[in-house]
Amino acid sequence: MPAPETVLTVRNLTVRFARSKIHAVDGVSFDLGTERLGIVGESGSGKSTLGRAIMRLLPSAAKVEADQLDFDGAPLLTRSEREMRSLRGNRMSLIMQDPRYSLNPVLTVGKQVAEAALLHQKIGKKEAYAKAAEMLARVRISDVERVMELYPHQISGGMGQRVMIAMMLLAKPRLVVADEPTSALDVSVRGDVLELLDELVRENNSGLMLISHDIRMVAAFCQRILVMYKGRVVETLTRLEDAQHPYTRGLIAAMPDPRKPVRRLQVLDRPAIDALEPRP
Numbered sequence: 001m002p003a004p005e006t007v008l009t010v011r012n013l014t015v016r017f018a019r020s021k022i023h024a025v026d027g028v029s030f031d032l033g034t035e036r037l038g039i040v041g042e043s044g045s046g047k048s049t050l051g052r053a054i055m056r057l058l059p060s061a062a063k064v065e066a067d068q069l070d071f072d073g074a075p076l077l078t079r080s081e082r083e084m085r086s087l088r089g090n091r092m093s094l095i096m097q098d099p100r101y102s103l104n105p106v107l108t109v110g111k112q113v114a115e116a117a118l119l120h121q122k123i124g125k126k127e128a129y130a131k132a133a134e135m136l137a138r139v140r141i142s143d144v145e146r147v148m149e150l151y152p153h154q155i156s157g158g159m160g161q162r163v164m165i166a167m168m169l170l171a172k173p174r175l176v177v178a179d180e181p182t183s184a185l186d187v188s189v190r191g192d193v194l195e196l197l198d199e200l201v202r203e204n205n206s207g208l209m210l211i212s213h214d215i216r217m218v219a220a221f222c223q224r225i226l227v228m229y230k231g232r233v234v235e236t237l238t239r240l241e242d243a244q245h246p247y248t249r250g251l252i253a254a255m256p257d258p259r260k261p262v263r264r265l266q267v268l269d270r271p272a273i274d275a276l277e278p279r280p
């Protein structure tokens with residue numbers, strides 16, 4: 001029996017897309033507790049595919065296999081699509097880079113947050129609107145009344161992420177997968193959104209997978225980091241200072257440290273890294 005705080009157990013997870021020779025995710029194993037876990041790697045390393053495989057949100061062309069993929073102690077891969085839809089609306093949530101793809105474009109912000117309140121709490125319609133306003137204020141939206149009347153295309157990316165987080169505060173998910181949640185945002189609001197995400201997962205005692213190419217941001221926010229290269233986890237870290245793998249060091253060097261003067265950015269020595277990762 002897994003410990004009660006175990007949210008996810010992943011053993012030898014593999015994803016392969018039809019007509020592709022490579023494994024987008026290649027034998028990944030890890031456990032996720034009620035913690036903030038970062039998944040980092042360069043573009044194409046398999047981060048998003050890993051997150052979507054866990055949410056069971058990959059297209060049918062993707063073949064997902066695992067020795068074990070358990071969420072809250074129960075297998076995920078054998079669940080029906082109907083069960084998955086219910087899980088995704090309640091127990092697991094995905095935050096994507098652009099919230100406009102997650103919010104319903106034909107519903108005002110107020111209506112969709114109120115619908116989330118109706119779905120997750122035993123309250124009436126009027127109370128649901130009051131609850132929606134309360135949640136939007138909690139994610140530090142100042143002009144709540146006005147924002148509730150707007151449609152998703154009328155709000156900024158930062159505002160969209162706040163709305164998503166407000167809806168998740170109502171759903172209280174056990175697992176949050178956040179895929180580059182701040183990459184499309186103005187630098188000035190990135191910190192705010194991360195802070196809200198932190199409040200969300202702490203309040204609900206959730207497990208968070210934060211997927212990003214920005215290893216410094218992830219290191220500042222997460223307790224543990226999995227470093228992915230060509231679909232595999234090459235290193236697990238709790239501090240950047242402990243990085244041993246040349247690929248990880250390359251990722252760190254490629255992200256300028258804001259506290260230090262900019263030097264020439266390093267280029268990854270791929271042949272040397274590939275030589276360390278023998279392929280079958």
Ligand SMILES: Nc1ncnc2c1ncn2[C@@H]1O[C@H](COP(=O)(O)OP(=O)(O)OP(=O)(O)O)[C@@H](O)[C@H]1O
Nearest residue numbers: 017020024041042043044045046047048049050059
């Ligand atoms: N729908 C798809 N069909 C075929 N191949 C895919 C599909 N989605 C992803 N891939 C491939 O899987 C591999 C991993 O891609 P993935 O998007 O997971 O990487 P990533 O690390 O998240 O990159 P990025 O940061 O650019 O999103 C890549 O080789 C990619 O081309």
